[in-house]
Amino acid sequence: MTQPEKQPRAENAITYETSGVDTQQAETAISAITKAVRQTFDFAAPGGRPVLDLGYFANVLDLDGSLGLAISTDSAGTKVLIAQRVGRYDTIGIDCVAMNVNDLLCVGARPTSLVDYVAVEQLDNGIMQQIIQGLHEAARQSHISIPGGEIAQMADCIRGEAPGSGMDLVGTAVGLVALDQIIVGDGINEGDVLIGMSSSGLHSNGYTLARKVFFDHLGWEVDREVSELGETLGEALLRPTRIYVDPVLEMLKSDVSIKSLAHITGDGLLNLLRTRQKVGFQVHTLPKPPAIFSVLQRGGGISDAEMYRVFNMGIGFCVLVAPEGVDSILATAEEHGVDSWVLGHATLAEEHVGHVQLLPLGLSGDGSSGTFSPE
Amino acid sequence: MTQPEKQPRAENAITYETSGVDTQQAETAISAITKAVRQTFDFAAPGGRPVLDLGYFANVLDLDGSLGLAISTDSAGTKVLIAQRVGRYDTIGIDCVAMNVNDLLCVGARPTSLVDYVAVEQLDNGIMQQIIQGLHEAARQSHISIPGGEIAQMADCIRGEAPGSGMDLVGTAVGLVALDQIIVGDGINEGDVLIGMSSSGLHSNGYTLARKVFFDHLGWEVDREVSELGETLGEALLRPTRIYVDPVLEMLKSDVSIKSLAHITGDGLLNLLRTRQKVGFQVHTLPKPPAIFSVLQRGGGISDAEMYRVFNMGIGFCVLVAPEGVDSILATAEEHGVDSWVLGHATLAEEHVGHVQLLPLGLSGDGSSGTFSPE
Numbered sequence: 001m002t003q004p005e006k007q008p009r010a011e012n013a014i015t016y017e018t019s020g021v022d023t024q025q026a027e028t029a030i031s032a033i034t035k036a037v038r039q040t041f042d043f044a045a046p047g048g049r050p051v052l053d054l055g056y057f058a059n060v061l062d063l064d065g066s067l068g069l070a071i072s073t074d075s076a077g078t079k080v081l082i083a084q085r086v087g088r089y090d091t092i093g094i095d096c097v098a099m100n101v102n103d104l105l106c107v108g109a110r111p112t113s114l115v116d117y118v119a120v121e122q123l124d125n126g127i128m129q130q131i132i133q134g135l136h137e138a139a140r141q142s143h144i145s146i147p148g149g150e151i152a153q154m155a156d157c158i159r160g161e162a163p164g165s166g167m168d169l170v171g172t173a174v175g176l177v178a179l180d181q182i183i184v185g186d187g188i189n190e191g192d193v194l195i196g197m198s199s200s201g202l203h204s205n206g207y208t209l210a211r212k213v214f215f216d217h218l219g220w221e222v223d224r225e226v227s228e229l230g231e232t233l234g235e236a237l238l239r240p241t242r243i244y245v246d247p248v249l250e251m252l253k254s255d256v257s258i259k260s261l262a263h264i265t266g267d268g269l270l271n272l273l274r275t276r277q278k279v280g281f282q283v284h285t286l287p288k289p290p291a292i293f294s295v296l297q298r299g300g301g302i303s304d305a306e307m308y309r310v311f312n313m314g315i316g317f318c319v320l321v322a323p324e325g326v327d328s329i330l331a332t333a334e335e336h337g338v339d340s341w342v343l344g345h346a347t348l349a350e351e352h353v354g355h356v357q358l359l360p361l362g363l364s365g366d367g368s369s370g371t372f373s374p375e
Numbered sequence: 376m377t378q379p380e381k382q383p384r385a386e387n388a389i390t391y392e393t394s395g396v397d398t399q400q401a402e403t404a405i406s407a408i409t410k411a412v413r414q415t416f417d418f419a420a421p422g423g424r425p426v427l428d429l430g431y432f433a434n435v436l437d438l439d440g441s442l443g444l445a446i447s448t449d450s451a452g453t454k455v456l457i458a459q460r461v462g463r464y465d466t467i468g469i470d471c472v473a474m475n476v477n478d479l480l481c482v483g484a485r486p487t488s489l490v491d492y493v494a495v496e497q498l499d500n501g502i503m504q505q506i507i508q509g510l511h512e513a514a515r516q517s518h519i520s521i522p523g524g525e526i527a528q529m530a531d532c533i534r535g536e537a538p539g540s541g542m543d544l545v546g547t548a549v550g551l552v553a554l555d556q557i558i559v560g561d562g563i564n565e566g567d568v569l570i571g572m573s574s575s576g577l578h579s580n581g582y583t584l585a586r587k588v589f590f591d592h593l594g595w596e597v598d599r600e601v602s603e604l605g606e607t608l609g610e611a612l613l614r615p616t617r618i619y620v621d622p623v624l625e626m627l628k629s630d631v632s633i634k635s636l637a638h639i640t641g642d643g644l645l646n647l648l649r650t651r652q653k654v655g656f657q658v659h660t661l662p663k664p665p666a667i668f669s670v671l672q673r674g675g676g677i678s679d680a681e682m683y684r685v686f687n688m689g690i691g692f693c694v695l696v697a698p699e700g701v702d703s704i705l706a707t708a709e710e711h712g713v714d715s716w717v718l719g720h721a722t723l724a725e726e727h728v729g730h731v732q733l734l735p736l737g738l739s740g741d742g743s744s745g746t747f748s749p750e
Contacts, residue, residue, distance in 0.1 A: 028500060030526065033507040037521050040511060044520035047551045048487025052522075059522035061488055063551070069444065073490040073525050073547060081531055112423025113436055115448040117492075117545050125403060132408040136415060145419035146412050147427075147434035150448050151405065156456055156586075157543055159534045168532055170492050172448060172547035176422045176438070211531075 057106035070109030093134025098241035100173035108183035109175035121166030185260035185275020198339035199316030213300035256325030273367035280352030283344035289314035432481035445484030468509025473616035475548035483558035484550035496541030560635035560650020573714035574691030588675035631700030648742035655727030658719035664689035680747035
């Protein structure tokens, strides 16, 4: 697949497409199947009617006319391959839970439970117990139960870094939200303030590109001590996804008018554009990303545009609030030990709607193409 | 792993263990992790407290003191490899949905929704649309919505029959049940009657063994016409898992006193022993299994004990009722075009508790070892 290249890029630069995840191809398939999936909304027995459209961070089922059940499914992705390289599996369960509960928060829901599905190439009791240890720790941090799960041994369907080591770690989380309190990005006013909360590192996105750069391109090993990181490459790459349940639930309980909440995953800050109301964002401040991002960017000769498209770049979760709520949100984040920043503001100006401008970098992200390019 | 062999077995006979799914090893891991997972029950925020223990067909979350949310997760398993061999993907989604909604029915819940997670080695739009077609059809049959899903491209984690063809198809279903109407196998009396409903074939269990027999041992191709089957091998193996939602919901609505419901998956009729109340079962009638089972058994030189441990053997779902309810249950199954049989009865006799006796075969299944052996 070729994409218009508006920005000169280093020869041999590595992009997400060349590293094996074809997001444009994915978009095409998603759009084609969306129609069929949306038809199932009409099949639902009482209690199963979705109140949101497809494509938001989570959907919400109308349980009884007043209570909503938020639901989301996601996996730890190819980060499991890092766990396999390092030989350490006690944090990957945190990633699996975090990816799901952070999504639930975005509709204003309080996560309550998660079921896990672990597909393995071969069953290893020790590894499985480490995985459960991570799920357990994340359940504790997220105040959720794990009411059940499934371990599937599928040697012919799963593979990994070494023969027998393959796995896929999937979770589905549910939570509760009053139907009249669902947050979906409505009622946004010009000048509403965008606040970003710090990520712990790569979280669980962009690992296909990161692995390509570090392992294939640079030929580094996970036990390499990288002075800029202050830890080994494996430790930096394995750092678990931050769980935002505690600070965000406190924000939701406050009297701050929260307009939207966004879990920053693949597509980076373009996730902000999922709001039901069509808006744009002008970002005037970007925090300095953790060192892993600069090491990766330099190592792969990757453009800023590509980095901000694929990675969270230090911002794991965003909150959009009316200006009078800013101090409260920043204080709540700080109370929970999470760095946070005023990144910019929402705009309703027609020429900016559907775009995320990263002013310090001179880049504009386009929600429809899913790319950043120079302004 | 070796197991005590009480029954002479053909030389080179293929069992589930030698075919790559080590259920005993799986049991050990499951028991070790059960403790950690059960601890998360105490982490749950209000609405997330599981009311059942781990290991039943589905768990139920106490949403508000009166309404329960049933939840279950499972995949189509290695049946996806059959779809790959045949090159037909429009039914595998039915298997994914069926495995989950049939589990929800077992606690007396009405399924409402399912989220799907499709991990692929490479994204193929045509294949993806076929998969969604199956999910769509199963959602229609099950009266559920699909409020969302995830497509994960993970070339280095997933593999299949041919390079690029790999996939894993996972679902998580939720449903509703009043907390005071959960069915979990309590109040069973001596002589309660066990009714079996017909399966459509292998459903979604035992494919690791079936593939070993047909492809590795016999060297058959999926397009082989097998006269005994009246269709090709691929067609027989791909036959989608029966969805029992309509007949079972009607049984639940009737005034019949249903004691337990069991989705017959891996472990066959031993699934009956999951009841909370400890009971035994005496099966005096076994239906003639569909031809695919006899072709498979003969082809692999597999014992009856092994066949009844790994496969549903023609019985996909069981209902345990008080004797006066039998006629109603049989009639409801028939109205929905599902063959059904009185298989036997429950017993509380101490020497039989924890066992499923298959009297026509002289076999007794032991819930703790998970095996059948001659009496």
